[in-house]
Amino acid sequence: MLQARDIRKHYGGVHALKGANFDLRPGEVHALVGENGAGKSTLARILAGSTRADGGSILRDGREVRIASPLDAQRLGIGIIYQELDLFPNLTAGENIVAGNLRFREGAMVRFGEMERFCRPFLAQAGLSCPVDTPAGELSIGQQQMLAIARALSMDARILLMDEPTSSLFDDAAERLFELIAGLKMRGVSIVYVSHKMDEIFRIADRATVLRDGETVGTVEIAATSVESIIRTMVGRDVTIAQRAGRGPAGEVALEVDGLTTAKLRGVSFTVHRGEVLGIAGLVGSGRSELGAALAGLDRVVSGAIRARGGFGLVPEDRRVEGLMMRMSVLENGTIAVLPRVSRAGFVARTAERRMLDPVAAGLALNCPSMDAPVSQLSGGNQQKVLLARWLLVNPDILFLDDPTRGIDVGAKQDIYRMVEELARAGKAILLVSSELPELLRLSDRIVVLHEGRVAARYDAEEATQERIMAAATAASGTGARPQ
Numbered sequence: 232m233l234q235a236r237d238i239r240k241h242y243g244g245v246h247a248l249k250g251a252n253f254d255l256r257p258g259e260v261h262a263l264v265g266e267n268g269a270g271k272s273t274l275a276r277i278l279a280g281s282t283r284a285d286g287g288s289i290l291r292d293g294r295e296v297r298i299a300s301p302l303d304a305q306r307l308g309i310g311i312i313y314q315e316l317d318l319f320p321n322l323t324a325g326e327n328i329v330a331g332n333l334r335f336r337e338g339a340m341v342r343f344g345e346m347e348r349f350c351r352p353f354l355a356q357a358g359l360s361c362p363v364d365t366p367a368g369e370l371s372i373g374q375q376q377m378l379a380i381a382r383a384l385s386m387d388a389r390i391l392l393m394d395e396p397t398s399s400l401f402d403d404a405a406e407r408l409f410e411l412i413a414g415l416k417m418r419g420v421s422i423v424y425v426s427h428k429m430d431e432i433f434r435i436a437d438r439a440t441v442l443r444d445g446e447t448v449g450t451v452e453i454a455a456t457s458v459e460s461i462i463r464t465m466v467g468r469d470v471t472i473a474q475r476a477g478r479g480p481a482g483e484v485a486l487e488v489d490g491l492t493t494a495k496l497r498g499v500s501f502t503v504h505r506g507e508v509l510g511i512a513g514l515v516g517s518g519r520s521e522l523g524a525a526l527a528g529l530d531r532v533v534s535g536a537i538r539a540r541g542g543f544g545l546v547p548e549d550r551r552v553e554g555l556m557m558r559m560s561v562l563e564n565g566t567i568a569v570l571p572r573v574s575r576a577g578f579v580a581r582t583a584e585r586r587m588l589d590p591v592a593a594g595l596a597l598n599c600p601s602m603d604a605p606v607s608q609l610s611g612g613n614q615q616k617v618l619l620a621r622w623l624l625v626n627p628d629i630l631f632l633d634d635p636t637r638g639i640d641v642g643a644k645q646d647i648y649r650m651v652e653e654l655a656r657a658g659k660a661i662l663l664v665s666s667e668l669p670e671l672l673r674l675s676d677r678i679v680v681l682h683e684g685r686v687a688a689r690y691d692a693e694e695a696t697q698e699r700i701m702a703a704a705t706a707a708s709g710t711g712a713r714p715q
């Protein structure tokens with residue numbers, strides 16, 4: 232259906248793609264995998280017409296085609312869900328679907344009734360139940376992801392490129408996406424699925440193409456390979472997946488939250504000790520991110536108390552909206568929270584700044600063209616690392632990590648797990664939100680499950696299981712979750 236031959240793309244001195252090859256069969260789910268910065272998103276953007284290749288050719292049904300714009304791609308039946316969602320926050324859900332859709336002539340006014348009739352089925356298919364006139368900016372990231380899926384569906388694509396579509400979906404929404412993918416497959420739609428999550432890939436993909444440093448290093452049948460083999464091909468060496476590290480006894484109480492109530496939280500209570508990782512589970516919208524905002528003083532506290540011993544740091548969930556200044560450099564973004572430490576009389580000492588950031592960046596295996604490059608030029612996973620580096624430099628006593636490994640590749644995830652464990656060993660109190668339950672179980676000493684702003688269950692590491700957490704998070708009963 233679609234073939235990419237020897238695709239090349241460079242940005243200045245950076246070779247994002249040096250020879251990407253890829254072919255897609257009708258009705259298959261084809262995973263595209265590789266480390267952060269391997270070129271997956273670049274290849275997807277080229278196939279979707281939003282980035283121009285420097286060389287190579289693209290064939291659709293065996294015929295060479297030119298994809299110079301997203302509209303060209305749409306005409307060829309190619310739709311995309313971008314890694315960094317490209318919705319218009321001020322437009323409504325419906326307007327986002329209709330804007331840029333070939334079926335609606337550009338500039339023509341679309342009546343609300345018509346838009347509603349057109350959009351409803353796609354929103355329903357994607358599992359989004361909001362009114363068509365909800366501004367996209369008011370939706371959570373998970374809901375925005377569903378909106379982007381609805382929009383791609385509305386373009387009647389025969390080929391759907393999905394760039395890390397589950398990176399901000401919790402398990403139940405991801406489940407719905409997999410059902411949707413199965414349905415699309417049955418209708419002969421082919422799907423290119425970019426993901427770092429091996430369990431997903433082994434569940435839904437038929438084949439996988441591995442990119443390394445901008446080159447295709449192989450395509451394999453999923454049924455005939457293993458996770459270890461794919462990871463080895465991705466990184467070009469063996470990766471040791473470290474087991475859960477034993478931790479010393481927890482220290483004194485670092486954070487005590489008592490009956491915390493905000494617009495989104497209802498009487499949330501817990502304590503975190505020094506040297507401890509408290510996992511926070513819950514569906515998107517359960518209040519897990521709002522908890523971080525309340526603790527950071529960003530949300531108004533209606534009642535309840537927060538007692539913290541030491542400084543507090545928040546690594547937010549949405550790196551683009553709340554975290555990074557996309558046009559500023561890696562260096563500026565990394566050190567912005569500690570500028571007084573490297574400034575003399577109001578001037579920032581660049582060398583000191585760099586000396587400070589370098590080791591932290593190395594510890595996180597940050598891969599960027601240069602420290603002076605704008606963060607917008609980094610791959611998604613590497614942007615996330617810049618945000619983490621910022622907080623490692625601040626070095627607060629209590630650190631709230633909101634889904635810190637979102638979009639991070641398998642190898643680098645291990646670096647981040649090690650980092651979290653080192654911080655805990657150094658006596659930090661860590662609150663960890665994660666959409667990936669295996670990760671939460673791997674790192675947490677205790678787990679608090681939130682449901683609709685309330686604590687629905689608490690577990691010690693030994694008694695927590697994925698099933699129990701999911702049941703508590705979705706408020707199913709009879710599963711052994713201790714209600715509060």
Ligand SMILES: Nc1ncnc2c1ncn2[C@@H]1O[C@H](COP(=O)(O)OP(=O)(O)OP(=O)(O)O)[C@@H](O)[C@H]1O
Binds near residue numbers: 271
């Ligand atoms: N606009 C740009 N300007 C300069 N360099 C860029 C730009 N976009 C991407 N790059 C570089 O191209 C390379 C490939 O990036 P790409 O986003 O395709 O990686 P990826 O495989 O999708 O990674 P991730 O898993 O982190 O999303 C990276 O080195 C990145 O820094």
Ligand SMILES: [Mg+2]
Binds near residue numbers: 272314394610612
């Ligand atoms: Mg990417």
